[in-house]
Amino acid sequence: MPSLPSSPRFSIVVPAYGVEAYLRDCLDSLLDQSFGDFEIIAVDDCSPDACGDIMDEYAAADPRVVSLRLAQNVGLGRARNAGMAKASGTYLLFVDSDDTVLPGALAAIDRRLAETGDPELLVFDYARTTWDGRTVRNKRADVLTSADKPVVTLDEHPQLLDLLQVAWNKAYRRDFVGRWDLEFPPGYYEDTPWTYPVLVAAESIALLDRVCVHYRQRRQGSILHSSSRKHFDVVDQYERVFAFVDAHPRFDRWRPRLYDLMANHYRTVERSPGRLPADAVAEFRTRTAASLAAHLPAGHAPAPAAAPATGGRRAKAGARRLVRRAKKRAAPLKRPLRTAVLRTYYRIQRMLPLQDDLAVFAAYWNSGYTCNPAAVHRKLLELAPRLRTVWVLKNQVRVQLPRGTGRVHPGSFAYWKTVARAKFFVNNVNFPNGVVKRPGQVHLQTHHGTPLKRMGVDLAEFPTALGAMDLTDLIRRVDRWDYSLSANSYSTRIWDRSYPSSYEPLEYGYPRNDVLVTADAAAVTAARRALDLPDGTTVILYMPTHRDYLGELHFPVDLERFVERLPDGHVVLVRGHYYYTDPGRPPAGADAKARLVDVSGHPSVEELYLAADCLLTDYSSAMFDYANLDRPIVVYANDWEMYRTTRGTYFDIHTLPPGPVVSTEDELVALFGSGAWDTEEHTRERARFRARFCEFDDGRAAERVVRRIFLGESAVPPVIPWADRPVPPRP
Known part of the structure; x- marks a missing residue:
């Protein structure tokens, strides 16, 4: 495990709010870097999801990660400030928690900083990644290659203002940030009064022509896709930009350019569909007009606004679409x-x-x-x-x-x-x-x-x-x-x-889990009898998942050999993935004399759950449902690296297990032979797992769905707290 340097090269601030689904990818992209001289200050901005728990998990596993949990939500800007206050590195970097840092990026940043004499600021490139898998590099990447010398100022390379003005495409020398007393403001568009003063004030700026960050373009969830009066914050942020210039008159020469950038930004916000509520557009226009009038530099002619698409342009575009459509329809089609x-x-x-x-x-x-x-x-x-x-x-x-x-x-x-x-x-x-x-x-x-x-x-x-x-x-x-x-x-x-x-x-x-949560002893007994399972038998239900890299039914365990090596009194029920189940196949029942029974055709997996003493699986979602029964779960992860490489996973089953995780058949046999599959330690692991993943399964899911969707009732039965739910009896 890497050790935490006393004064790291980089302090990387990662604030998070409501990004549980992305946070692991972000942190992993940093911790997997070849360059390791850094600290990560992960800031939980009082997130309503599991972001804070994930940060704690990573901090416990790697001393380079510091988990900072805020008592109340303060917004992205102030969360970054909280992280900065804990930083000890020579350079500051900011990474948004739904983005990722590319392999080798930190090494490249460090190398460029060293080559250019540790400048106050380094600007690097990024690429946008879209929901459909496309990666598109910054269209103004030429700005990073067109400077006349390795280290510049904004006067020498004003094209830097043409880049997307965000905090996460730069490395900042921490003493430079401290000397100018820079911090992020509250509200939307918090990068604006940070990046412009940074560029104006920096006396040494190095450039790195390399994509270091993948900027995730979420189809929804971004503030740019939200309709809110909070977009009025953009006016306040430019007030802060000009207040900085007012406080430092030697930067007056930048007023005209900053003014044009402000005017363009206002137009963008106003014209972006759905960003402003319909009843707020007129007020926004009044506010921005007042701001523009107040900051118009003497003798400055504002840059002309980019012309919107004209009717002629729209007509031509429409004509082109019609031509393409006509060609497509003209193609010979043979339909039954x-x-x-x-x-x-x-x-x-x-x-x-x-x-x-x-x-x-x-x-x-x-x-x-x-x-x-x-x-x-x-x-x-x-x-x-x-x-x-x-x-x-x-x-x-x-x-x-x-x-x-x-x-x-x-x-x-x-x-x-x-x-x-x-x-x-x-x-x-x-x-x-x-x-x-x-x-x-x-x-x-x-x-x-x-x-x-x-x-x-x-x-x-x-x-x-x-x-x-x-x-x-x-x-x-x-x-x-x-x-x-x-x-x-x-x-x-x-x-x-x-x-x-x-x-x-x-x-x-999940409605399908209602029968598990509400099951009583009679239901458990009935499930065992329906399968003709002898009393006193220890029943292991084996349910492996599908493997895309194999493309066929595959049981990672050698079933016959595994059953032969189990102690007497054990029965293994095997259920193949539904991809390979013949819907016309008759349901299977257990043979009282058999120790290995194929139940792939059984019509009710819930009945199999109720009958089993233990679930043996790998990466199947069956574990999350079965956990409602609070019975032992064993994970056989013999091909974990291959599986997560070819399919990808949202978390590591080894760090958040429902029970013991083993990787060889010998370990598996030893586990069942010794009774170690059901211990107090695994009971505690399972409790954590149940609390996380059985959160809303209280036996009334189907009722809530019917009342809300089909009956139109807004008040549905509340979810019973996890700790107050009865646990179905074991066989």
Whole structure:
């Protein structure tokens, strides 16, 4: 483990608020640097999520990380100030907690500083990364290569003002910051009165033509995408810029340029769609006009505003689109007659009124009556029996639906009529691209597990896992969601990151887990008897996840050998991933004499959970559901490095385990042979795990969903605190 230097080269301030889903990536990008002479001051700005806990975790694991938790939320600027106050390094760097620092960046920054005699300021480059995996370098990268000498001032290289004026693309000598008593202000646009004084005041500025930071362009969640009166703060920030110039008259020569930058910034804020509330635009215009009048330099002719797109330009752009569309349609198309008829039929059905009493359900790409959609459906039949329900199921799926429930096959006339007319849509994946969401229709995305592995647009960095998935098509499907269900606040943050859109998160718990939380001794006994498991047997339920890098059903454990080496009285139930489960396969039951039983076709994984004494898994989301039972969980992580390299993960299962984590079969056999799979230490680990990931699973998730979505009730049953919930009995 690296040691903490007494006076590090760099102090890196990382403030965080509401970025649990991104923070680990940010910190890992710093701690994995080849250059190690730094300290990280991670500032929890009283974040409502687990940012503070993550910072504490990293601080406990690496002495270079300092976790600073603020008692109240103070905003990004003041959080940076709090971090600066703790800094001891020669240079200061600021990293936003949803961005990442590229490998080798700190070494390159240190090398450039040394080459240029440790200047007061170093400016380096960045690239924007988008939700669909694209990386676009700063368009003004030429500013970093066009200086006449290695170290300049702003007078010698005024093009520096053309760069994006942010705090995180620079390294600042700490004595320079202290000498000028620089600090960040409160409010939005806090970088403005920091970066302009920094550039104006610095007497030595070095440049580094290297992308050091990936600037994440979030599809939602940025203040630039928020409609708020807080955008008026931009006026206050420029007042601070000119107050700095007023206090230092020798910088008067920069007034005209700063004035033009201010005017352009005001125009940008005003013209950005949705940034200002509609009823605030006129007031904003009045405020900015007064500011511009107050700071107009004598004899200065303001720079002309960039001309918006003219009607002629728009017409030409529209014409080009029409030409492209015409060419595309002119291409020879061979479509089966039935497909053409179905599409016409669907269009006609969409012209008819919605049926407000109709709900359509599906799960796992129409492969069964299962998971969260099935649990919601059962509760809907109980609380709102007047509503009609239809399930989308493949032809070969053999399942007994509740009485009165309709069934349609994907792509049939009945299917297209249903999706055209239904008001409610419930799925744990997505409905196909061809489904058009009509005004008034409501889509609920229930998901199908708490994610350890990367999901959605986060797969852009993992081509093996991404496969043929088109992220643009994915986001179009996500944009249909009205509601997204979460079992814990951790998942809420991950869904916000991996499926960026404007849906409303519902932190209600997973309906499929209701039966686990409310199970009594009779339910546990019934589950064991349904599987014909002998009394006194120790039942291990083995559920490994899918591995993208293999692409086929794979059991990391040699099952026959593993079972032979287990003590007498142990039975292993094996359930393969649903990717490989035949929906037409009859349900499996246990053989009382067998010690290894395939239960991949069993219709209820919840029943398997209730029957098992222990869950053996690897990186499957099954662990998060099973944790509701407070029974032992063993993680067999024999290919952890390969898995997280090819699929990616949101946290390290070794640092936040639900129980023992082993990497070899010998360790696994020894664990069960000695009884070490169920110890007090693992009970404590499991308690931490349950508190984090079973946060909203209290047995009433399905009821909350039905009352909110289908009955329109705003007041739903509150979540029972984790500590007050009963724990289902063990077998």
